[in-house]
Structure formats: structure tokens, C-alpha cells
Amino acid sequence: MSLDKATVARIARLARLEVPDDQLETVAGELGHILAFVEQLNEVNTQGVAPMTAVVEMGLRLRADKVTEGGDPEKVLANAPERAGDYFVVPKVVE
Structure with a gap:
């Protein structure tokens, strides 16, 4: 497909x-390729x-769904x- 300078300038x-x-002529050639x-x-x-979302088939690593104490507040609020x-x-x- 051939593009003219005006189209390349608009793009x-x-x-x-x-x-x-x-450089419009050069860019037109590159866009054409x-x-x-x-x-x-x-x-x-x-x-x-x-359809693929990645080249390699992957699955998400899941962790155990368990309740914790939430960690150390000092570290969280540091x-x-x-x-x-x-x-x-x-x-x-909020008023």
C-alpha cells in the first residue's frame, strides 16, 4: 500500500x-512496508x-486462601x- 506525504503528515x-x-517520504515507505x-x-x-494472550501457555499460580492476622502493624505503618x-x-x- 502506498501512502502520500499528506497522509503520512496527518498520521x-x-x-x-x-x-x-x-523525512515524510522515508516514513511513507516504512509505513507502506x-x-x-x-x-x-x-x-x-x-x-x-x-486467541492467545501470551506466546507460551501459562496458568496463574494460586496460593492457599487462608485467614491470617494481617501481619505486623509496625511494618505496615512504617x-x-x-x-x-x-x-x-x-x-x-466526605462532608
Whole structure:
């Protein structure tokens, strides 16, 4: 697919990219190669192929669902900007 300079300039503006006028022709060629590759991908038969979220089949590691005491309050509140006892102090947001 061939792109003209005006189309490349518009794409660059929409993508918030600054492409100098002397490089528009080069970028047009590069974008043309990318679009040609995407057109090649459209020719591949994907019937019966399940969509993937990763290249390698993975499962989530699950941990045991058990109740704990919540840890050490001193460690949890060590970096709190302000605290009252074992609680975080936050600004009031509801009137």
C-alpha cells in the first residue's frame, strides 16, 4: 500500500509525532512496508485457532486462601505519612 506525504503528515499529527518534511517520504515507505506485512497476515487461515494472550501457555499460580492476622502493624505503618495508633490518618473527603 502506498501512502502520500499528506497522509503520512496527518498520521504523524494524530499520533502526536513530529516528522520533518524532508523525512515524510522515508516514513511513507516504512509505513507502506508495515501495512503490506499486515495485509499478508490477513491471508493466513486462522479457523479453529484459539486467541492467545501470551506466546507460551501459562496458568496463574494460586496460593492457599487462608485467614491470617494481617501481619505486623509496625511494618505496615512504617512508611505512613501520619498515623493514629495502628491506623492510617487520611484527609476527610466526605462532608
